[in-house]
Amino acid sequence: MxxxxxxxxxxxxxxxxxxxxxxxxxxxxxxxxxxxxxxxxKAVTARSASAEAIVRMSAATHSAVIGGNLPKGDVFSTARIAGIMAAKRTHEAIPMCHPLAIDSVKIEFHTDVATDAQGRAGIRVISNVKCTGRTGVEMEALHAAAVAALTIYDMAKAVEKGMEITGLRLIEKTGGKSGNWKA
Structure with a gap:
C-alpha cells in the first residue's frame, strides 16, 4: 500500500x-x-507557444522602468532572465507538467501599450517557447510571461506598490496532435 x-x-x-x-x-x-x-x-514533433501578460503602472513608474532609473537596476534584463528560468523550471512549479528539453525561450517587452481606463501605462511581456518533444509548451510560455511580469513588479515596487498584472493568456500554439491555435 x-x-x-x-x-x-x-x-x-x-x-x-x-x-x-x-x-x-x-x-x-x-x-x-x-x-x-x-x-x-505520442509522436515527437516541433512545438511552440507564445503567451503574454501586461503590467499596469503610473506614467512616472513607466518612465522610470524604461529609463533604467530604479534602485534595483536593469528591470528588463532581470525580468528576461527570470522568464527564461521560469520556462525551464515549469515542471517544478506546476503539478503534472512534464520536464521538457526546451530548444529556445524568448522574452520581449513592449512599452508602447495604450493607457487603460484609469490612465495607467503598461508594459506587455511576450514569451515564446519552442521544443521538439511529445508534449506542448503552453504552460512553459504562460509561466515565463507570468514570472517576467512578476519580476517587473518586484523591481519597481519600491516606487509604486499599486501596479497590477493583467491579461495573462496564451496567444498562440503550434504543433502536436491538436494542431495550431491562435487567440
Whole structure:
C-alpha cells in the first residue's frame, strides 16, 4: 500500500493515456484521482507557444522602468532572465507538467501599450517557447510571461506598490496532435 487505502500502481497496467478519467479528462484516472499523463506513445514533433501578460503602472513608474532609473537596476534584463528560468523550471512549479528539453525561450517587452481606463501605462511581456518533444509548451510560455511580469513588479515596487498584472493568456500554439491555435 502506498498510502492508507491506496494500492501501489501496477507497472504492467494499461497506459494512463488509454483510459481518460471522468468527463474525458486526461489528468484524472478512472477513479477521478490526479495523475500525470503518459506521453510515451505520442509522436515527437516541433512545438511552440507564445503567451503574454501586461503590467499596469503610473506614467512616472513607466518612465522610470524604461529609463533604467530604479534602485534595483536593469528591470528588463532581470525580468528576461527570470522568464527564461521560469520556462525551464515549469515542471517544478506546476503539478503534472512534464520536464521538457526546451530548444529556445524568448522574452520581449513592449512599452508602447495604450493607457487603460484609469490612465495607467503598461508594459506587455511576450514569451515564446519552442521544443521538439511529445508534449506542448503552453504552460512553459504562460509561466515565463507570468514570472517576467512578476519580476517587473518586484523591481519597481519600491516606487509604486499599486501596479497590477493583467491579461495573462496564451496567444498562440503550434504543433502536436491538436494542431495550431491562435487567440
Amino acid at each position: 502506498a498510502a492508507a487505502g491506496h494500492p501501489l500502481p501496477d507497472p504492467k497496467a494499461q497506459s494512463s493515456t488509454d483510459k481518460p478519467g471522468p468527463g474525458g479528462l486526461t489528468h484524472l484516472n478512472e477513479q477521478g484521482e490526479a495523475r500525470m499523463v503518459d506521453v510515451g506513445g
